[in-house]
Amino acid sequence: MTKVYFIGAGPGDPKLITLKGHEVIKRADVIIYAGSLVNPEVIAHGKSSAAVYNSASMTLKEVLEVMKVAVEEGLIVARVHTGDPSIYGAIREQMDALEALSISYEVIPGVSSFVASAAALKKELTLPEVSQTVILTRMEGRTAVPAEESLRSLAKHQATMAIFLSVHMIEEVVAELASAYSKDTPIAVVQKASWPEEKIIIGTLENIAEKVKEAGVTKTAQILVGNFLGDQYELSKLYDEKFSHQYREGKL
Structure with missing residues (x-):
């Protein structure tokens, strides 16, 4: 189903993207990624036919227009942000605009x-x-x-x-x-x-x-x-042999 996916690309290592994010990028028809902040290897496995846009040089209006046209054509859009998109990702303004346009979207979290x-x-x-x-x-x-x-x-x-x-x-x-x-x-x-x-x-x-x-x-x-x-801290009670919890009886 045509949809816009906001995907957390992770911090850089292409293996730190989620499986779900990886799979969406593989089948996306349009990929909009956050410039040099996203490792090129993260989107390298996308379809050869996918239209790829670097949002570093785009305005919000331009990004939204690409999304709108793609969805009208029944295409899947991968909006790829660095790290996790919910942290300094500027996605709220994009999501609100999609809401106003009645365009379906989903957020896939990433490693910050x-x-x-x-x-x-x-x-x-x-x-x-x-x-x-x-x-x-x-x-x-x-x-x-x-x-x-x-x-x-x-x-x-x-x-x-x-x-x-x-x-x-x-x-x-x-x-x-x-x-x-x-x-x-x-x-x-x-x-x-x-x-x-x-x-x-x-x-x-x-x-x-x-x-x-x-x-x-x-x-x-x-x-x-x-x-x-630093190196000064108390040991966790979770694995303390004297600590009882739902799954283990502590030893006196």
Whole structure:
């Protein structure tokens, strides 16, 4: 059935797209992908007859027109976004427009860069007695951020933070975080997580800005901050031999 599919391409590694997303791309008649942010290998398995559009140079109006014409012709459209489309994917405006046009659509989630970065670092974002909360946010740039969601405000929670779209402002990021986190708080910057050219920079709030500048990292990077990056934590009760739950009786 003709439909528009919003597909999360994952962080970069073409094997990190979901099976469902992969299958839809294989049978799509029209593929609209988010430029250099999507690994070309993700869409390489599409039909040779598929019409392929790079949305990096397109406006919202142009993207919607391609979708509208395709659906009118009874075609399947794969709208491929980087990571997971629900996080900074700008899909709401597309979905609302499709709703207004009575065009059927579906969202297929993907692996976000913040979890791909944690995997690259071999760290767990939520550790007992360290942090049980993950905050996904960004620094204010050309896109405004509500005042109550500023990094300075969110930093007061001392939670694990995943900061998107902000590495080019690393000094400002550090200044905001340092208002609540100590200078020795560990922080990591992962550029192009899961891509062959992946780059990992680890430091503290005191030295990360200098390290990032030395590495020449100015875009396509995830910033992760918090004591989950350290080595001090309590063991999980889930596998504690003294802990009882629905499937196992604890030993006294």
